[in-house]
Amino acid sequence: MRGDLGTEIEALVTWLAAESEGATIAPEQTHPAEREMYALGEEIFFYRAGPHDFSCATCHEQSEMRIRLQSLPDLTSHTGAADAWGSWPAYRISQGLVRTMGWRMRDCFRQQRWPELQMGSDDQHCAANVHGSECRRRA
Amino acid sequence: MAVNAAGGRDDGSGAETMRLAGATMIVGLSLACASWTIASQDIAAVLESSFVAKNQATMARLQQDAVQKVCSAPRGAPVDEAVLSELRQQRLDAVVLPADGVYLGDWQRGAAVAGNGRGLQSSDDPTKPNGGNCYACHQLSPDEVAYGNLGPSLTGYGARGQSEPMLAVHLDQALGYPCL
Numbered sequence: 239m240r241g242d243l244g245t246e247i248e249a250l251v252t253w254l255a256a257e258s259e260g261a262t263i264a265p266e267q268t269h270p271a272e273r274e275m276y277a278l279g280e281e282i283f284f285y286r287a288g289p290h291d292f293s294c295a296t297c298h299e300q301s302e303m304r305i306r307l308q309s310l311p312d313l314t315s316h317t318g319a320a321d322a323w324g325s326w327p328a329y330r331i332s333q334g335l336v337r338t339m340g341w342r343m344r345d346c347f348r349q350q351r352w353p354e355l356q357m358g359s360d361d362q363h364c365a366a367n368v369h370g371s372e373c374r375r376r377a
Numbered sequence: 378m379a380v381n382a383a384g385g386r387d388d389g390s391g392a393e394t395m396r397l398a399g400a401t402m403i404v405g406l407s408l409a410c411a412s413w414t415i416a417s418q419d420i421a422a423v424l425e426s427s428f429v430a431k432n433q434a435t436m437a438r439l440q441q442d443a444v445q446k447v448c449s450a451p452r453g454a455p456v457d458e459a460v461l462s463e464l465r466q467q468r469l470d471a472v473v474l475p476a477d478g479v480y481l482g483d484w485q486r487g488a489a490v491a492g493n494g495r496g497l498q499s500s501d502d503p504t505k506p507n508g509g510n511c512y513a514c515h516q517l518s519p520d521e522v523a524y525g526n527l528g529p530s531l532t533g534y535g536a537r538g539q540s541e542p543m544l545a546v547h548l549d550q551a552l553g554y555p556c557l
Contacts, residue, residue: 281420284452286445288438289497290510293449297527305513305525306494314452347428351497352438354431361427 244335247357251327251338263323265370276371279364283313292350294365319372339366434499444468448556456556468552480539491517 266272286293297305298313312318326339340362344355355361430436441449444464450456493508495501512521514528537543 278420278423280451281449282423284449285420285424285441286449287441291445295452299452300527303525303527305527306523308525310527348434348498348500351434353428353434353436354499356427356429359427360423364423 248327248336248338252336255327263320263370263373265367265373267371272367275364275367278360279366279368282361282364283368288351290351294346297346313369313372316372319369323369323373339369431499433497433501433503444555461555464555465553468555469548472548472552474544480544481535484535488518492521 267276283294283298286296294313297303297310298318301312301315301318303310303312311322313322323339326342327336329335330337340357343362343365344357347353347355424439425436428436428439443460447457447460447464490506490509491511493506494510494513495505496507496510501507511517511531512524514525516524516526516530516532517534519532
């Protein structure tokens with residue numbers, strides 16, 4: 239959240255992202271745990287809950303959609319997933335810091351009126367696995 | 378950064394060395410993750426271990442009601458139409474029409490509620506009134522340009538009429554499609 243201090247994770251991710259410039263987004267789907275993560279992540283993507291009755295899919299399975307004036311990437315499409323994945327980590331002026339996609343996911347869930355997503359949690363790993371795999375699909 | 382999802386890029390050898398160092402690190406991280414296993418195949422357990430209650434956003438909010446359960450079918454999975462149809466009828470049957478027959482309330486107060494996007498987030502003050510957050514998804518007043526488009530435009534919606542048949546249509550549109 240705003241005011242948090244950056245950690246070594248942001249620094250590590252920034253370095254890895256810089257080294258990966260131009261590389262193909264191609265997460266493995268060979269290990270059984272990876273496939274399990276994908277299956278769980280997909281289920282979570284469509285899981286509707288909370289007082290506003292939102293799932294990830296509510297905002298992120300159609301193209302050309304927005305909340306207020308904020309454009310929403312279609313994470314079920316190759317282009318939408320790759321563009322969103324490739325745009326992180328990013329320097330956010332409101333934060334004065336480089337932030338990760340995991341940080342943005344946590345803010346998504348806050349706006350969904352859900353409890354707070356924990357950094358490095360199973361949910362984050364599963365969602366990231368699905369997201370990465372959507373980038374690769376039809377690539 | 379601008380990762381190219383379509384393919385890699387050929388760099389000079391210095392950059393390539395750094396790339397290899399980065400790749401080695403990624404492999405290292407992958408190996409570290411190989412021993413990591415998901416706590417449970419049960420999505421409820423994953424949610425339980427991944428979220429923590431914060432202020433008014435309690436863990437109870439992750440519990441789905443009957444409509445949310447049936448409407449969470451993953452992409453391509455068939456929605457249970459029989460259950461959905463029953464839930465749709467339950468929702469319509471539960472509607473209590475105003476006994477005094479007055480359907481139009483204080484529209485100016487309604488406009489203020491519609492324009493307020495705060496409320497129910499863990500970061501919101503629970504002692505303050507919750508807004509409807511309507512502009513997140515719908516166009517309403519022509520004067521407000523910052524509206525979302527996940528839902529249909531409701532501009533001029535009231536002008537469609539207040540007759541009983543029109544009210545029935547409104548109710549059906551608002552409640553009759555629980556998975557929208």
